[in-house]
Amino acid sequence: xxxxxxxxxxxxxxxxxxxxxxxxxxxxxxxxxxxxxxxxxxxxxxxxxxxxxxxxxxxxxxxxxxxxxxxxxxxxxxxxxxxxxxxxxxxxxxxxxxxxxxxxxxxxxxxxxxxxxxxxxxxxxxxxxxxxxxxxxxxxxxxxxxxxxxxxxxxxxxxxxxxxxxxxxxxxxxxxxxxxxxxxxxxxxxxxxxxxxxxxxxxxxxxx
Numbered sequence: 001x002x003x004x005x006x007x008x009x010x011x012x013x014x015x016x017x018x019x020x021x022x023x024x025x026x027x028x029x030x031x032x033x034x035x036x037x038x039x040x041x042x043x044x045x046x047x048x049x050x051x052x053x054x055x056x057x058x059x060x061x062x063x064x065x066x067x068x069x070x071x072x073x074x075x076x077x078x079x080x081x082x083x084x085x086x087x088x089x090x091x092x093x094x095x096x097x098x099x100x101x102x103x104x105x106x107x108x109x110x111x112x113x114x115x116x117x118x119x120x121x122x123x124x125x126x127x128x129x130x131x132x133x134x135x136x137x138x139x140x141x142x143x144x145x146x147x148x149x150x151x152x153x154x155x156x157x158x159x160x161x162x163x164x165x166x167x168x169x170x171x172x173x174x175x176x177x178x179x180x181x182x183x184x185x186x187x188x189x190x191x192x193x194x195x196x197x198x199x200x201x202x203x204x205x206x207x208x
Contacts, residue, residue: 003144008198010147013154013182015190018072022183026149027075030183033145034079037138041115043093045085045131046138047175049168051076059167063160066182073154074184078164079139080175081131085119089174132178139179146183152191154182 031048039045051057052075064070082089090112098107119127139155146153157179164170164177186194200206 002148006144006147009150010143010153011193011196011198013069013152013184013186013191014066014193015187016069016072016074016152016182016184017187020074020185022074022151022185026151027183029149030077030142030145030151034138034142037141039134039137040130041090041111042097043085043090044134045082045089046135046178047080047173048138048142049078049080049170051078051168056167060159060164063163064156064180065158066154066156069154069156069182070180072184072187073182077142077181077183078168078177079135079179079181080165080168080170080173080177081128081135083171083174083176084124084127085115085131087116090116090119128176135178139181142181152184152186156180156182 027050031050034048035044051060054071057070057076060076061067061070070076094108094112095105097103098105143153143155159177159180161177164180165175168177170176188194
Protein backbone atom coordinates (compact mmCIF):
# COMPACT_ATOMS: atom_id res chain seq x y z
CA UNK A 1 0.00 0.00 0.00
CA UNK A 2 3.01 2.31 0.22
CA UNK A 3 2.65 3.61 -3.33
CA UNK A 4 -1.04 4.34 -2.86
CA UNK A 5 -0.27 6.21 0.36
CA UNK A 6 2.40 8.23 -1.47
CA UNK A 7 -0.03 9.13 -4.25
CA UNK A 8 -2.73 10.07 -1.75
CA UNK A 9 -0.19 12.35 -0.04
CA UNK A 10 0.93 14.27 -3.10
CA UNK A 11 -0.82 17.29 -4.59
CA UNK A 12 -0.03 19.97 -7.13
CA UNK A 13 1.92 22.29 -4.86
CA UNK A 14 0.95 25.94 -5.16
CA UNK A 15 3.80 27.59 -3.25
CA UNK A 16 7.38 26.55 -2.47
CA UNK A 17 9.77 27.46 0.31
CA UNK A 18 12.68 29.09 -1.54
CA UNK A 19 15.05 28.36 1.35
CA UNK A 20 14.61 24.58 1.27
CA UNK A 21 16.61 22.67 -1.33
CA UNK A 22 16.24 19.11 -2.56
CA UNK A 23 19.46 17.17 -2.29
CA UNK A 24 21.34 16.11 -5.41
CA UNK A 25 20.88 12.51 -4.28
CA UNK A 26 17.11 12.82 -4.27
CA UNK A 27 17.00 14.69 -7.58
CA UNK A 28 19.02 11.80 -9.03
CA UNK A 29 16.43 9.33 -7.70
CA UNK A 30 13.58 11.27 -9.29
CA UNK A 31 15.41 11.38 -12.62
CA UNK A 32 16.23 7.68 -12.39
CA UNK A 33 12.55 6.84 -11.91
CA UNK A 34 11.77 8.78 -15.09
CA UNK A 35 14.67 7.12 -16.94
CA UNK A 36 13.31 3.68 -16.10
CA UNK A 37 9.85 4.48 -17.50
CA UNK A 38 8.60 2.28 -20.34
CA UNK A 39 8.55 3.79 -23.82
CA UNK A 40 7.24 2.72 -27.22
CA UNK A 41 9.76 0.42 -28.94
CA UNK A 42 12.16 1.23 -26.10
CA UNK A 43 13.31 4.35 -27.94
CA UNK A 44 13.13 6.72 -24.96
CA UNK A 45 12.41 9.67 -27.31
CA UNK A 46 12.70 12.43 -24.73
CA UNK A 47 15.16 13.99 -22.34
CA UNK A 48 15.02 15.85 -19.02
CA UNK A 49 16.79 19.17 -18.62
CA UNK A 50 17.48 20.04 -14.98
CA UNK A 51 17.42 23.79 -14.32
CA UNK A 52 18.63 24.85 -10.89
CA UNK A 53 20.29 28.14 -11.82
CA UNK A 54 18.17 31.07 -10.60
CA UNK A 55 19.27 33.50 -13.31
CA UNK A 56 18.38 31.02 -16.05
CA UNK A 57 15.01 30.33 -14.46
CA UNK A 58 14.30 34.06 -14.24
CA UNK A 59 14.50 34.15 -18.04
CA UNK A 60 11.72 31.58 -18.14
CA UNK A 61 9.45 33.37 -15.66
CA UNK A 62 7.70 35.62 -18.23
CA UNK A 63 6.30 32.53 -19.96
CA UNK A 64 5.06 30.75 -16.82
CA UNK A 65 1.46 30.79 -15.64
CA UNK A 66 2.72 30.14 -12.09
CA UNK A 67 5.83 32.37 -12.01
CA UNK A 68 6.36 32.14 -8.24
CA UNK A 69 6.64 28.35 -8.46
CA UNK A 70 9.21 28.83 -11.21
CA UNK A 71 11.20 31.21 -9.03
CA UNK A 72 10.91 29.49 -5.67
CA UNK A 73 11.04 25.75 -6.32
CA UNK A 74 14.30 23.96 -5.63
CA UNK A 75 14.69 22.48 -9.12
CA UNK A 76 12.91 22.81 -12.43
CA UNK A 77 12.74 19.70 -14.61
CA UNK A 78 11.93 20.27 -18.27
CA UNK A 79 10.61 17.23 -20.11
CA UNK A 80 11.47 17.66 -23.79
CA UNK A 81 10.68 15.25 -26.63
CA UNK A 82 12.42 14.51 -29.90
CA UNK A 83 11.31 16.83 -32.66
CA UNK A 84 11.16 13.81 -34.98
CA UNK A 85 12.06 10.15 -35.29
CA UNK A 86 14.98 9.57 -37.62
CA UNK A 87 16.69 6.36 -38.81
CA UNK A 88 19.86 7.55 -37.09
CA UNK A 89 18.16 7.97 -33.73
CA UNK A 90 16.46 4.60 -34.01
CA UNK A 91 19.72 2.88 -34.96
CA UNK A 92 21.62 4.59 -32.17
CA UNK A 93 19.19 3.33 -29.53
CA UNK A 94 19.15 -0.21 -30.90
CA UNK A 95 22.95 -0.27 -31.21
CA UNK A 96 23.08 0.64 -27.54
CA UNK A 97 20.54 -2.06 -26.76
CA UNK A 98 22.43 -4.82 -28.56
CA UNK A 99 25.80 -3.66 -27.20
CA UNK A 100 24.61 -3.69 -23.60
CA UNK A 101 22.94 -7.09 -24.04
CA UNK A 102 25.99 -8.61 -25.69
CA UNK A 103 24.17 -9.15 -28.98
CA UNK A 104 25.42 -8.45 -32.50
CA UNK A 105 24.43 -5.10 -33.96
CA UNK A 106 21.59 -5.49 -36.41
CA UNK A 107 20.01 -8.28 -34.35
CA UNK A 108 16.70 -6.40 -34.45
CA UNK A 109 17.01 -5.09 -38.02
CA UNK A 110 13.70 -6.50 -39.22
CA UNK A 111 11.92 -4.66 -36.41
CA UNK A 112 13.83 -1.39 -36.73
CA UNK A 113 13.22 -1.42 -40.50
CA UNK A 114 9.50 -1.74 -39.84
CA UNK A 115 9.34 1.19 -37.42
CA UNK A 116 11.53 3.33 -39.68
CA UNK A 117 9.02 2.67 -42.47
CA UNK A 118 6.14 3.55 -40.15
CA UNK A 119 7.64 6.88 -39.11
CA UNK A 120 8.74 7.71 -42.65
CA UNK A 121 5.07 7.93 -43.57
CA UNK A 122 4.36 10.46 -40.84
CA UNK A 123 5.07 14.16 -40.46
CA UNK A 124 7.47 15.66 -37.90
CA UNK A 125 4.43 17.02 -36.06
CA UNK A 126 3.06 13.50 -35.75
CA UNK A 127 6.45 12.31 -34.54
CA UNK A 128 6.58 14.99 -31.85
CA UNK A 129 3.02 14.26 -30.72
CA UNK A 130 3.89 10.59 -30.29
CA UNK A 131 7.18 11.27 -28.50
CA UNK A 132 5.43 13.76 -26.21
CA UNK A 133 3.01 11.07 -25.05
CA UNK A 134 5.94 8.88 -24.08
CA UNK A 135 7.36 11.64 -21.89
CA UNK A 136 4.14 11.81 -19.85
CA UNK A 137 4.71 8.26 -18.62
CA UNK A 138 8.11 9.34 -17.30
CA UNK A 139 6.57 12.46 -15.76
CA UNK A 140 4.21 10.27 -13.76
CA UNK A 141 7.06 8.06 -12.60
CA UNK A 142 9.04 11.11 -11.50
CA UNK A 143 6.13 12.49 -9.48
CA UNK A 144 5.54 9.11 -7.82
CA UNK A 145 9.20 8.85 -6.81
CA UNK A 146 9.15 12.38 -5.45
CA UNK A 147 6.06 11.56 -3.42
CA UNK A 148 7.77 8.50 -1.97
CA UNK A 149 10.58 10.81 -0.84
CA UNK A 150 8.01 13.31 0.50
CA UNK A 151 9.19 15.93 -1.97
CA UNK A 152 6.59 18.26 -3.42
CA UNK A 153 6.01 18.66 -7.14
CA UNK A 154 3.85 20.58 -9.57
CA UNK A 155 3.43 19.40 -13.17
CA UNK A 156 2.82 22.26 -15.59
CA UNK A 157 1.68 22.53 -19.18
CA UNK A 158 0.84 26.20 -18.78
CA UNK A 159 4.00 27.85 -20.08
CA UNK A 160 5.44 29.42 -23.21
CA UNK A 161 7.00 26.44 -24.98
CA UNK A 162 8.80 28.60 -27.51
CA UNK A 163 10.41 30.69 -24.79
CA UNK A 164 11.62 27.57 -22.97
CA UNK A 165 12.93 26.08 -26.20
CA UNK A 166 14.77 29.29 -27.07
CA UNK A 167 16.27 29.97 -23.63
CA UNK A 168 17.50 26.39 -23.28
CA UNK A 169 18.49 26.13 -26.96
CA UNK A 170 16.59 22.87 -27.25
CA UNK A 171 16.46 23.07 -31.05
CA UNK A 172 20.21 22.43 -31.09
CA UNK A 173 19.50 19.11 -29.39
CA UNK A 174 16.62 18.18 -31.66
CA UNK A 175 14.17 18.62 -28.77
CA UNK A 176 10.99 20.55 -28.02
CA UNK A 177 9.60 21.15 -24.53
CA UNK A 178 6.49 19.25 -23.46
CA UNK A 179 5.97 19.73 -19.72
CA UNK A 180 7.62 21.30 -16.70
CA UNK A 181 7.93 19.76 -13.26
CA UNK A 182 8.55 22.06 -10.32
CA UNK A 183 10.31 20.19 -7.52
CA UNK A 184 10.93 21.30 -3.93
CA UNK A 185 9.37 21.64 -0.50
CA UNK A 186 6.15 23.52 -0.07
CA UNK A 187 5.53 26.61 2.03
CA UNK A 188 2.55 25.53 4.17
CA UNK A 189 1.53 29.12 4.87
CA UNK A 190 1.03 29.88 1.17
CA UNK A 191 0.30 26.45 -0.33
CA UNK A 192 -3.46 26.80 -0.17
CA UNK A 193 -4.17 23.38 -1.69
CA UNK A 194 -2.13 21.40 0.85
CA UNK A 195 -4.77 21.20 3.63
CA UNK A 196 -7.63 20.43 1.26
CA UNK A 197 -9.08 16.96 0.78
CA UNK A 198 -7.97 15.17 -2.37
CA UNK A 199 -11.01 14.75 -4.61
CA UNK A 200 -11.29 12.09 -7.30
CA UNK A 201 -14.19 10.30 -8.96
CA UNK A 202 -15.46 7.27 -7.01
CA UNK A 203 -13.78 4.06 -8.13
CA UNK A 204 -17.05 2.56 -9.41
CA UNK A 205 -17.44 5.55 -11.74
CA UNK A 206 -13.77 5.61 -12.68
CA UNK A 207 -13.33 1.93 -13.58
CA UNK A 208 -16.12 -0.37 -14.74
